[in-house]
Amino acid sequence: MSKFWSPIVHQLTPYVPGEQPKISNLIKLNTNENPYGPSPKVLNAIEIEAGNSLRLYSDPTSERLVNAIAQYYQLDAKQIFVGNGSDEVLAHTFQALFQHGKPLLFPDITYSFYPVYCKLYGVEAETIPLNTNFEVDLSDYIRPNSGIIFPNPNAPTGHGIGPGAIEMLLKKNLDSVVVVDEAYIDFGGESAVTLINEYPNLLVIQTFSKSRSLAGLRVGFAMGSEALIAGLIRVKDSFNSYPLDSIAISGAVAAIQDKVHFEYTRKRIITSREQLTVELEALGFNIIPSQANFLFVTHPQHDAADLAADLRVRNIIVRYFNKPRIDQYLRITIGTDDECAMLVSALQDIVKD
Numbered sequence: 001m002s003k004f005w006s007p008i009v010h011q012l013t014p015y016v017p018g019e020q021p022k023i024s025n026l027i028k029l030n031t032n033e034n035p036y037g038p039s040p041k042v043l044n045a046i047e048i049e050a051g052n053s054l055r056l057y058s059d060p061t062s063e064r065l066v067n068a069i070a071q072y073y074q075l076d077a078k079q080i081f082v083g084n085g086s087d088e089v090l091a092h093t094f095q096a097l098f099q100h101g102k103p104l105l106f107p108d109i110t111y112s113f114y115p116v117y118c119k120l121y122g123v124e125a126e127t128i129p130l131n132t133n134f135e136v137d138l139s140d141y142i143r144p145n146s147g148i149i150f151p152n153p154n155a156p157t158g159h160g161i162g163p164g165a166i167e168m169l170l171k172k173n174l175d176s177v178v179v180v181d182e183a184y185i186d187f188g189g190e191s192a193v194t195l196i197n198e199y200p201n202l203l204v205i206q207t208f209s210k211s212r213s214l215a216g217l218r219v220g221f222a223m224g225s226e227a228l229i230a231g232l233i234r235v236k237d238s239f240n241s242y243p244l245d246s247i248a249i250s251g252a253v254a255a256i257q258d259k260v261h262f263e264y265t266r267k268r269i270i271t272s273r274e275q276l277t278v279e280l281e282a283l284g285f286n287i288i289p290s291q292a293n294f295l296f297v298t299h300p301q302h303d304a305a306d307l308a309a310d311l312r313v314r315n316i317i318v319r320y321f322n323k324p325r326i327d328q329y330l331r332i333t334i335g336t337d338d339e340c341a342m343l344v345s346a347l348q349d350i351v352k353d
């Protein structure tokens with residue numbers, strides 16, 4: 001606390017990211033990073049870019065990346081917005097689209113950055129409880145709002161919903177924007193991107209951090225009607241002209257163009273997830289069926305915080321949220337098959353006594 005702070009700074013509750021440990025011998029299954037590196041073509045593109053152009057400002061419109069994403073999803077460049085990680089894209093979305101004198105609706109159990117942005121931008125929020133199966137039920141969102149946002153698949157549960165349910169919501173919610181945060185969509189969900197040309201009130205947000213293994217490059221994007229994208233661009237150009245550096249633009253273009261590496265790595269993660277689900281169920285865990293690159297698990301006989309601590313002693317970090325409704329769950333990122341095997345063997349050891 002300081003008297004020099006503007007009043008709003010006293011009111012903030014900043015987001016606390018998962019730990020990025022400084023020691024290297026840990027099995028890191030706590031922040032949903034991809035265990036496989038990015039495409040070698042990304043590294044090559046970054047090297048060339050770094051050799052050429054760092055003296056100059058980066059392209060303020062990130063035109064090459066916008067065009068590459070438009071081509072990938074068969075959209076117009078005017079339907080694409082890019083930012084410094086999808087967190088920045090989300091931040092601009094909260095400021096640009098969600099302040100209309102009614103609450104923004106989002107699930108009670110979801111990405112914990114949403115309430116943080118609400119405080120930062122003075123967006124009124126109303127949380128909608130997950131149903132008893134821990135699922136987002138979009139029929140619960142038919143009520144007055146300034147906007148609706150939810151991840152699909154949801155985090156940290158991993159549960160996904162189909163485009164049919166999303167289309168139903170879009171039809172019944174024509175006067176405000178519905179944002180689908182698709183950070184994990186490539187691990188088995190069905191994207192709402194196909195609905196964009198039909199619904200001007202739909203914004204789909206994705207990231208290069210998870211399925212394209214570029215969390216450290218910080219690139220995210222939004223796709224939606226030209227009007228929504230123009231609103232985001234106005235906010236961006238009132239905040240930072242160059243949110244993406246030259247290296248990020250070049251690396252992300254190479255990533256979205258390498259479909260072979262993308263398909264190979266995401267399929268490996270899906271296969272490992274299905275195998276890990278079976279193995280953890282055999283140890284007595286209850287698991288929410290996941291369409292993401294993580295599992296949300298609970299054990300009827302073992303306290304989740306104790307399990308997280310016991311794993312940590314064995315050099316394995318998973319994510320534990322000390323929050324109502326989910327304080328008996330662990331969120332475990334899908335690692336390589338070797339990492340999954342070490343996790344299973346550690347948990348075997350822990351739950352047997």
Ligand SMILES: *Cc1c(COP(=O)(O)O)cnc(C)c1O
Binds near residue numbers: 181183207209
């Ligand atoms: C990881 C994640 C993000 C943020 O991704 P970045 O692009 O790395 O900022 C956004 N939403 C959800 C639900 C996430 O899990």
